Amino acid sequence: PQEKEQVRTAAYAGLIRAAGEQSLALVTAGIESSDPARQIAALQLARGVQNPAATGIFTNLLTKSPPAMQMALLGVLQQRDDAGAAPAALAAARSSDLQVRLAAFAALGTLGDVTAIPLLAGAATSRDEAEQKAARQALIQLRRGSVGEAMVGQLVSANLNVQVELIRALVARNDKSAAPKLLELARTETGSARRAALRGMEQFADGSDLPALVQLLTLAKDEAARAE
Numbered sequence: 001p002q003e004k005e006q007v008r009t010a011a012y013a014g015l016i017r018a019a020g021e022q023s024l025a026l027v028t029a030g031i032e033s034s035d036p037a038r039q040i041a042a043l044q045l046a047r048g049v050q051n052p053a054a055t056g057i058f059t060n061l062l063t064k065s066p067p068a069m070q071m072a073l074l075g076v077l078q079q080r081d082d083a084g085a086a087p088a089a090l091a092a093a094r095s096s097d098l099q100v101r102l103a104a105f106a107a108l109g110t111l112g113d114v115t116a117i118p119l120l121a122g123a124a125t126s127r128d129e130a131e132q133k134a135a136r137q138a139l140i141q142l143r144r145g146s147v148g149e150a151m152v153g154q155l156v157s158a159n160l161n162v163q164v165e166l167i168r169a170l171v172a173r174n175d176k177s178a179a180p181k182l183l184e185l186a187r188t189e190t191g192s193a194r195r196a197a198l199r200g201m202e203q204f205a206d207g208s209d210l211p212a213l214v215q216l217l218t219l220a221k222d223e224a225a226r227a228e
Contacts, residue, residue: 008037016045024051031061031069043072047079055080059088067097074103078110083144086111093119098131105134109141114150116142117166121151121158124165139169148175155181160193167196171203179204183212187219198228 003011016026027049030042046058055077062073074092077085089111092104105123108116116138123135139151151166152175158166163185170178178200185197205213220226 005037008035009041012038012041013045016041021051024049024054024057027054028057028061031058031065031073039069043076046076055082055084059085062088062092067095067100070095070097070100071103074100074107078107081110083111083113086113086116086144090116090119093123098128102130102134105131105138109138111144112138112142113144114142114147117147117150117154121154121162121165121169124169125161136165136168136172139165140172148173148177151175152178152181155185160191163189163193164196167193167200171200174203176204179209183209183216186216194225195228 001008012026012030016023016030019026023045027042027046030038031046033039033042046054058073058077058080062070062077065073070092074089077089086108089104089107093101093108093116095101095104101123105120108120112120120135120139120142124132124139126132126135148170151170155163155166167178167182167185170182182197182200182204186194186201189197201209201213217226220228
């Protein structure tokens with residue numbers, strides 16, 4: 001205890017590395033400790049713990065930790081890339097603490113599946129720039145399950161602002177399977193949803209879509225719609 005913090009951090013990291021099957025217990029104790037040196041060492045090595053029980057233990061710690069530690073644990077869970085942590089990240093994404101929500105959005109981009117789409121799409125409409133940016137990035141990064149198909153399926157029932165964010169995500173993901181639904185939205189919607197759908201078609205449309213696009217042009221009711 002008399003040594004400087006960086007020395008104690010290195011010493012505790014050495015203990016964890018040398019602990020074999022007991023390393024998870026030492027990491028857990030370090031995370032729960034009030035000693036910054038132990039916490040730092042434990043968090044640094046938590047991502048590499050091979051014990052199959054580790055994800056469950058870390059997600060349990062998440063629910064009873066202060067915001068700063070929740071952010072750190074979400075980063076650890078994201079780095080471990082274990083989808084078993086996705087429900088805990090989804091719960092953290094509803095936190096009242098903005099910084100925790102941002103960390104949870106980042107984790108969901110790696111860990112989440114189609115069940116995270118509604119929450120992330122809603123958060124992407126936030127007026128808070130940081131929250132909006134983090135949610136949009138997570139929507140682009142989602143990779144578990146039929147994400148593009150699920151986004152397309154939610155377009156019809158979503159409200160206007162969420163529709164725009166889902167279209168933005170589909171375009172950024174370059175998901176060409178969305179083209180038929182975007183054409184449908186361009187025919188049936190107005191305002192920002194129609195504009196977003198047409199911007200998506202700029203990227204997705206090919207020669208086979210030309211008749212439908214020409215029909216949209218002929219059905220346009222005003223010059224602004226024709227210009228779009």
